[in-house]
Amino acid sequence: MVKIQLTDVNDNRPTFYPREYNVSLREEDASGGGESPSPVVVVAATDPDSGAFGSVSYAIVAGNEAGLFRVDRRTGEIFVARPPLPPSRSRPLHHLNVSATDGAGLRAVADAEVFVSVVDSRRRPPVFERPRYNLSAREDAPRGSVIGSVRATSGNTDTRRRRIPQQALKSPTTVEVSRKLDLTQIASPCCTIDGGWYFGKVGP
Numbered sequence: 001m002v003k004i005q006l007t008d009v010n011d012n013r014p015t016f017y018p019r020e021y022n023v024s025l026r027e028e029d030a031s032g033g034g035e036s037p038s039p040v041v042v043v044a045a046t047d048p049d050s051g052a053f054g055s056v057s058y059a060i061v062a063g064n065e066a067g068l069f070r071v072d073r074r075t076g077e078i079f080v081a082r083p084p085l086p087p088s089r090s091r092p093l094h095h096l097n098v099s100a101t102d103g104a105g106l107r108a109v110a111d112a113e114v115f116v117s118v119v120d121s122r123r124r125p126p127v128f129e130r131p132r133y134n135l136s137a138r139e140d141a142p143r144g145s146v147i148g149s150v151r152a153t154s155g156n157t158d159t160r161r162r163r164i165p166q167q168a169l170k171s172p173t174t175v176e177v178s179r180k181l182d183l184t185q186i187a188s189p190c191c192t193i194d195g196g197w198y199f200g201k202v203g204p
Contacts, residue, residue, distance in 0.1 A: 052103030
Protein backbone atom coordinates (compact mmCIF):
# COMPACT_ATOMS: atom_id res chain seq x y z
CA MET A 1 0.00 0.00 0.00
CA VAL A 2 1.30 3.37 -0.98
CA LYS A 3 0.27 6.42 1.01
CA ILE A 4 0.29 9.72 -0.75
CA GLN A 5 0.19 12.89 1.27
CA LEU A 6 -0.83 16.08 -0.47
CA THR A 7 0.54 19.36 0.76
CA ASP A 8 -0.88 22.77 0.03
CA VAL A 9 0.91 25.02 -2.41
CA ASN A 10 1.10 28.68 -1.57
CA ASP A 11 -0.74 29.82 -4.68
CA ASN A 12 -2.89 32.58 -3.17
CA ARG A 13 -2.21 36.02 -1.82
CA PRO A 14 -4.10 37.69 1.04
CA THR A 15 -7.02 39.84 -0.06
CA PHE A 16 -8.58 42.71 1.87
CA TYR A 17 -12.34 43.03 2.05
CA PRO A 18 -13.31 45.76 2.29
CA ARG A 19 -10.26 47.66 1.05
CA GLU A 20 -11.32 51.08 2.35
CA TYR A 21 -12.13 51.99 5.95
CA ASN A 22 -13.48 55.37 7.09
CA VAL A 23 -13.42 56.31 10.77
CA SER A 24 -14.42 59.50 12.59
CA LEU A 25 -13.26 60.08 16.18
CA ARG A 26 -13.85 62.77 18.74
CA GLU A 27 -10.74 64.08 20.47
CA GLU A 28 -11.61 62.41 23.77
CA ASP A 29 -11.94 59.06 21.97
CA ALA A 30 -8.50 59.43 20.40
CA SER A 31 -6.57 59.52 23.67
CA GLY A 32 -4.68 56.24 23.13
CA GLY A 33 -2.40 54.64 25.71
CA GLY A 34 -3.56 52.64 28.72
CA GLU A 35 -3.48 48.93 29.45
CA SER A 36 -6.22 47.91 27.00
CA PRO A 37 -6.88 50.71 24.51
CA SER A 38 -9.86 50.22 22.23
CA PRO A 39 -9.03 49.83 18.55
CA VAL A 40 -9.88 52.66 16.19
CA VAL A 41 -10.76 50.16 13.47
CA VAL A 42 -10.06 46.54 12.55
CA VAL A 43 -8.84 45.68 9.05
CA ALA A 44 -9.23 42.15 7.73
CA ALA A 45 -7.65 40.15 4.92
CA THR A 46 -8.18 36.48 4.08
CA ASP A 47 -5.97 33.89 2.40
CA PRO A 48 -7.58 30.60 1.26
CA ASP A 49 -4.34 28.63 1.59
CA SER A 50 -3.98 26.26 4.54
CA GLY A 51 -1.52 26.20 7.41
CA ALA A 52 1.16 28.84 7.59
CA PHE A 53 0.45 29.77 3.98
CA GLY A 54 -3.01 30.93 5.05
CA SER A 55 -1.94 32.95 8.09
CA VAL A 56 -1.98 36.71 7.65
CA SER A 57 0.07 39.43 9.34
CA TYR A 58 -0.54 43.18 9.07
CA ALA A 59 1.69 46.25 8.96
CA ILE A 60 1.18 49.99 8.43
CA VAL A 61 3.32 50.77 5.40
CA ALA A 62 2.44 54.40 4.63
CA GLY A 63 0.88 57.46 6.25
CA ASN A 64 2.22 56.81 9.75
CA GLU A 65 5.51 58.68 9.57
CA ALA A 66 4.79 60.44 12.89
CA GLY A 67 4.02 57.13 14.61
CA LEU A 68 0.52 58.21 15.65
CA PHE A 69 -0.94 54.74 15.09
CA ARG A 70 0.03 51.13 15.62
CA VAL A 71 -1.45 47.90 14.27
CA ASP A 72 -1.61 44.50 15.92
CA ARG A 73 0.16 42.35 13.34
CA ARG A 74 -1.97 39.30 14.15
CA THR A 75 -5.47 40.75 14.53
CA GLY A 76 -5.43 43.81 12.27
CA GLU A 77 -6.60 46.06 15.11
CA ILE A 78 -5.40 49.64 14.72
CA PHE A 79 -4.84 51.75 17.84
CA VAL A 80 -3.88 55.33 18.62
CA ALA A 81 -0.24 55.06 19.66
CA ARG A 82 0.74 58.66 20.46
CA PRO A 83 -2.08 60.70 22.01
CA PRO A 84 -3.57 63.08 21.44
CA LEU A 85 -4.31 63.08 17.72
CA PRO A 86 -4.52 66.58 16.23
CA PRO A 87 -8.12 67.55 15.35
CA SER A 88 -9.07 67.60 11.70
CA ARG A 89 -9.21 71.39 11.51
CA SER A 90 -5.40 71.32 11.42
CA ARG A 91 -5.10 68.14 9.37
CA PRO A 92 -8.20 67.13 7.40
CA LEU A 93 -7.54 63.41 7.36
CA HIS A 94 -5.10 60.75 8.51
CA HIS A 95 -4.58 58.37 5.58
CA LEU A 96 -2.95 55.02 6.36
CA ASN A 97 -1.96 52.18 4.05
CA VAL A 98 -1.99 48.74 5.67
CA SER A 99 -0.39 45.67 4.09
CA ALA A 100 -1.27 42.00 4.54
CA THR A 101 1.36 39.27 4.15
CA ASP A 102 0.92 35.49 4.39
CA GLY A 103 3.18 33.05 6.22
CA ALA A 104 5.39 32.53 3.17
CA GLY A 105 5.90 36.21 2.49
CA LEU A 106 3.35 36.74 -0.27
CA ARG A 107 1.84 40.21 0.09
CA ALA A 108 -1.64 41.33 -0.89
CA VAL A 109 -1.69 42.95 -4.32
CA ALA A 110 -3.65 45.92 -2.96
CA ASP A 111 -3.17 47.42 0.50
CA ALA A 112 -6.07 48.48 2.69
CA GLU A 113 -6.65 52.23 2.99
CA VAL A 114 -7.75 53.68 6.33
CA PHE A 115 -9.04 57.25 6.63
CA VAL A 116 -9.28 58.65 10.18
CA SER A 117 -10.75 62.09 10.90
CA VAL A 118 -10.60 63.64 14.37
CA VAL A 119 -13.33 66.08 15.41
CA ASP A 120 -12.63 68.94 17.81
CA SER A 121 -14.34 68.06 21.10
CA ARG A 122 -15.47 71.67 21.50
CA ARG A 123 -17.28 71.65 18.18
CA ARG A 124 -20.95 70.93 18.66
CA PRO A 125 -23.03 69.40 15.85
CA PRO A 126 -25.20 71.80 13.82
CA VAL A 127 -28.83 72.24 14.90
CA PHE A 128 -31.62 73.30 12.59
CA GLU A 129 -33.58 76.32 13.75
CA ARG A 130 -36.78 74.35 13.25
CA PRO A 131 -37.32 70.57 13.44
CA ARG A 132 -39.59 70.66 10.37
CA TYR A 133 -39.86 72.98 7.39
CA ASN A 134 -43.07 73.05 5.35
CA LEU A 135 -42.25 74.27 1.86
CA SER A 136 -44.63 74.24 -1.09
CA ALA A 137 -44.33 74.78 -4.83
CA ARG A 138 -46.79 74.95 -7.71
CA GLU A 139 -46.64 71.99 -10.06
CA ASP A 140 -45.97 74.38 -12.94
CA ALA A 141 -43.18 76.22 -11.09
CA PRO A 142 -40.32 76.84 -13.53
CA ARG A 143 -36.88 75.42 -12.92
CA GLY A 144 -34.87 77.67 -10.62
CA SER A 145 -37.88 78.89 -8.64
CA VAL A 146 -36.98 79.47 -4.98
CA ILE A 147 -39.46 77.67 -2.72
CA GLY A 148 -37.92 78.40 0.68
CA SER A 149 -34.80 78.26 2.81
CA VAL A 150 -33.33 76.30 5.70
CA ARG A 151 -30.82 77.30 8.35
CA ALA A 152 -28.68 75.36 10.81
CA THR A 153 -26.46 76.84 13.49
CA SER A 154 -23.85 75.40 15.82
CA GLY A 155 -23.18 76.09 19.46
CA ASN A 156 -19.93 77.78 18.41
CA THR A 157 -21.64 80.89 17.00
CA ASP A 158 -20.76 80.11 13.38
CA THR A 159 -23.22 78.86 10.79
CA ARG A 160 -22.79 75.83 8.58
CA ARG A 161 -24.74 74.44 5.63
CA ARG A 162 -24.85 71.07 3.99
CA ARG A 163 -25.77 70.10 0.46
CA ILE A 164 -29.24 68.72 -0.20
CA PRO A 165 -29.19 65.46 -2.19
CA GLN A 166 -31.45 65.51 -5.26
CA GLN A 167 -32.10 69.23 -4.82
CA ALA A 168 -30.27 72.28 -6.13
CA LEU A 169 -29.13 75.09 -3.91
CA LYS A 170 -29.08 78.60 -5.38
CA SER A 171 -27.24 79.75 -2.26
CA PRO A 172 -26.28 78.01 1.01
CA THR A 173 -29.72 78.82 2.46
CA THR A 174 -32.26 78.62 -0.37
CA VAL A 175 -34.01 75.60 -1.86
CA GLU A 176 -35.10 75.80 -5.48
CA VAL A 177 -36.84 73.63 -8.05
CA SER A 178 -34.21 71.65 -9.95
CA ARG A 179 -36.46 70.10 -12.61
CA LYS A 180 -40.06 69.99 -13.78
CA LEU A 181 -42.49 68.85 -11.09
CA ASP A 182 -45.10 66.18 -11.82
CA LEU A 183 -47.25 65.06 -8.88
CA THR A 184 -48.31 61.92 -10.76
CA GLN A 185 -44.68 60.72 -10.69
CA ILE A 186 -43.77 61.78 -7.16
CA ALA A 187 -44.71 59.10 -4.64
CA SER A 188 -43.84 61.26 -1.64
CA PRO A 189 -43.14 64.96 -2.32
CA CYS A 190 -40.78 65.30 0.64
CA CYS A 191 -37.06 65.42 1.16
CA THR A 192 -34.72 65.11 4.13
CA ILE A 193 -31.96 67.64 4.71
CA ASP A 194 -29.05 66.63 6.91
CA GLY A 195 -26.76 69.09 8.64
CA GLY A 196 -23.18 68.11 9.41
CA TRP A 197 -19.54 69.14 9.36
CA TYR A 198 -17.40 68.87 6.25
CA PHE A 199 -13.66 68.26 6.58
CA GLY A 200 -12.78 68.36 2.90
CA LYS A 201 -13.55 70.32 -0.21
CA VAL A 202 -17.14 70.18 -1.43
CA GLY A 203 -17.88 70.76 -5.08
CA PRO A 204 -15.60 72.21 -7.74
